[in-house]
Amino acid sequence: MIDLAASFMPEGMSAVTFAALLGTSFAGSLITVAFGIGGGAMLLAVMATLVPPAALIPTHGVIQIGSNLGRALVTFRHIFWPALPAFAAGSIAGAALGGSLVINLPPAWVQIGVGGFVIWTVLGRPPRGVRDWPFTVGAISSFLTMFFGATGMFVATFTKSQALLRHGHVATHAALMTVQHGVKSLTFSVLGFAFAAWAGFLVAMIAAGFLGTLVGRLVLNRMDDRRFRLALDTILILLSLRLIYGGVSELMRST
Numbered sequence: 001m002i003d004l005a006a007s008f009m010p011e012g013m014s015a016v017t018f019a020a021l022l023g024t025s026f027a028g029s030l031i032t033v034a035f036g037i038g039g040g041a042m043l044l045a046v047m048a049t050l051v052p053p054a055a056l057i058p059t060h061g062v063i064q065i066g067s068n069l070g071r072a073l074v075t076f077r078h079i080f081w082p083a084l085p086a087f088a089a090g091s092i093a094g095a096a097l098g099g100s101l102v103i104n105l106p107p108a109w110v111q112i113g114v115g116g117f118v119i120w121t122v123l124g125r126p127p128r129g130v131r132d133w134p135f136t137v138g139a140i141s142s143f144l145t146m147f148f149g150a151t152g153m154f155v156a157t158f159t160k161s162q163a164l165l166r167h168g169h170v171a172t173h174a175a176l177m178t179v180q181h182g183v184k185s186l187t188f189s190v191l192g193f194a195f196a197a198w199a200g201f202l203v204a205m206i207a208a209g210f211l212g213t214l215v216g217r218l219v220l221n222r223m224d225d226r227r228f229r230l231a232l233d234t235i236l237i238l239l240s241l242r243l244i245y246g247g248v249s250e251l252m253r254s255t
Helices: 002-006 015-035 039-050 053-074 081-100 107-123 128-132 134-148 152-161 166-190 195-222 225-254
Strands: none
Touching (some): 015 166, 015 195, 015 225, 039 152, 053 134, 053 166, 081 134, 081 152, 134 166
8 A cells, every 4th residue: 555655656755745735635625616716725835835846836737627627527517608718718828928938927916916806806896807808817817827826716706706606606617727727737848847757646636636526516515605605705805815914924024
């Protein structure tokens, strides 16, 4: 059993770290399918402390493809398909632009900006551009995710603005994020990231995430739409405040 687990671990990763990451992948998928958002950001935060920085965003992207694709498949009949074509086109444009830049956006300002925008859309009325311009949402979020990693909250503001029922929100958001992470991972592959060295790890993380999706669907089925919207808004605000706090703290440390 130990030898089997070791075959999935990247070189230099301990069994304890591997187990912690598998558990986080399971919990993150469960949270996202049950409450609509939050698991990807949680996984990114944990991975940031346990995975080498150069591999963090590319490997997180592939894991999120698996997580979101699994979620989309188990809620397939609820997907709001009209949102996908323009969003996919925007995602390609945003990832291409982000991948072509040789400088990074200041992470602190990205965190503050995204956090503030999401809080505005939760507490106020989403601007018309979010509701009616999926191309723009796809382009901006895909551009940001090349540097920032987890932009599911930004995409969730678009999905939320469509006023879907809880299953429709989860299914559509999963489909949109599958497209976005797929485009991002393809871009990193073109840029030369060696995904093969992480293949076993990625397969194990995706499998753990799919188990979390199946358990999370049970929670979603038992929840009504009012409680789902309340949970979604609460998680979005808490994650946004965490982003803003992290951004402000980084700015204060750099002055």
